[in-house]
Amino acid sequence: MIRSEILREIAPILRDQLVVCNIGLPSQELHMIDDQPTNFYMLGTMGLSSSIGLGLALAQDKTVISIDGDGSVLTNLGTLPTIANNVADNYILLIIDNGSYGSTGDQPTYAGKKTKLENVAEACGCENVITVQDKDLGPVLQKAIDDRKMTVIVCKCDSGNIKLPVITMDPVVIRHRFMQAVQA
Amino acid sequence: MNIDKKIVDDLVANDISFVTTVPCKQLAGVIDEVEARDGIFHIPSNKEDEGMGLCAGAFMGGKRPMIIMQNTAIGVTFNTLATLTQYYRMPLPMLISYRGELREPVACQVEMAVHTKALLAQMNIPTYHFHWQKDVEELDNILKYTFMCNKPVAILTDANFWGGYGDQ
Numbered sequence: 001m002i003r004s005e006i007l008r009e010i011a012p013i014l015r016d017q018l019v020v021c022n023i024g025l026p027s028q029e030l031h032m033i034d035d036q037p038t039n040f041y042m043l044g045t046m047g048l049s050s051s052i053g054l055g056l057a058l059a060q061d062k063t064v065i066s067i068d069g070d071g072s073v074l075t076n077l078g079t080l081p082t083i084a085n086n087v088a089d090n091y092i093l094l095i096i097d098n099g100s101y102g103s104t105g106d107q108p109t110y111a112g113k114k115t116k117l118e119n120v121a122e123a124c125g126c127e128n129v130i131t132v133q134d135k136d137l138g139p140v141l142q143k144a145i146d147d148r149k150m151t152v153i154v155c156k157c158d159s160g161n162i163k164l165p166v167i168t169m170d171p172v173v174i175r176h177r178f179m180q181a182v183q184a
Numbered sequence: 185m186n187i188d189k190k191i192v193d194d195l196v197a198n199d200i201s202f203v204t205t206v207p208c209k210q211l212a213g214v215i216d217e218v219e220a221r222d223g224i225f226h227i228p229s230n231k232e233d234e235g236m237g238l239c240a241g242a243f244m245g246g247k248r249p250m251i252i253m254q255n256t257a258i259g260v261t262f263n264t265l266a267t268l269t270q271y272y273r274m275p276l277p278m279l280i281s282y283r284g285e286l287r288e289p290v291a292c293q294v295e296m297a298v299h300t301k302a303l304l305a306q307m308n309i310p311t312y313h314f315h316w317q318k319d320v321e322e323l324d325n326i327l328k329y330t331f332m333c334n335k336p337v338a339i340l341t342d343a344n345f346w347g348g349y350g351d352q
């Protein structure tokens with residue numbers, strides 16, 4: 001499965017949760033598949049989905065899912081020790097690990113070579129790290145939500161993209177409706 | 185006057201309850217004071233742009249955030265300031281140690297100091313410079329201004345403000 005197929009499959013699970021979605025194609029795909037006020041689309045700032053999600057989870061009680069990519073986590077690798085040492089049980093980091101920089105033309109990442117992000121996360125002190133194959137993600141994600149225990153999920157999948165339009169929604173509108181959904 | 189206590193009193197008075205820090209020698213006292221306050225959640229960052237991401241999330245979660253950092257790191261934060269903090273119109277007070285200014289003992293620090301104000305000006309970031317201890321009296325107003333206009337705002341604090349480096 002490629003990322004857009006995974007997002008389509010887990011969209012019904014994501015729908016009721018606060019989601020911080022990674023820059024580029026992941027946000028465009030989620031926006032096209034199931035646009036929700038509970039989705040915060042990143043239009044810039046590669047690498048910070050996990051940090052924004054952690055800050056949000058630490059600031060309020062609702063469950064927060066950060067959808068990140070292997071390339072983006074590599075960009076902000078310092079995020080993993082920060083997550084490990086500031087446990088928020090309403091926080092799930094979902095790393096869609098397709099071993100490539102999808103939004104920029106599928107150049108290979110080091111996670112697609114020798115580096116195993118699940119091992120890095122564990123070495124950083126993250127206590128619940130689950131590696132899962134694309135087709136098995138749904139139940140794993142649902143269980144992580146139900147367990148209310150901080151979880152890092154590394155979902156292995158194929159690289160590949162679909163053609164789709166950019167998000168034209170104004171960033172302040174995205175932020176405003178997301179904050180209203182947080183407070184609702 | 186205990187300058188560290190005065191600064192953190194102003195943060196608390198302005199409902200700032202989520203503070204991320206990347207350390208600097210000049211900021212050690214204020215970071216200790218942030219850590220000690222019950223009403224503030226202190227989360228150290230590994231890098232300043234990561235910290236700004238945490239602050240963006242905390243803001244959307246209903247908290248007033250702040251970052252405490254050193255000016256030498258300003259270069260790694262520009263993309264985040266432009267495409268996250270400014271683009272989504274989020275407030276972010278940045279208490280910045282202004283290394284490389286008067287009473288600085290480390291020559292290399294001057295190399296970023298000479299660029300600091302120009303870079304902040306290029307980013308249209310309102311910037312204040314504390315040189316004398318009495319300048320801290322403006323902090324309360326600066327914090328109110330930051331959360332009024334929903335912008336990142338820089339407060340540069342030099343070695344003279346912090347009382348120098350002693351025998352170094």
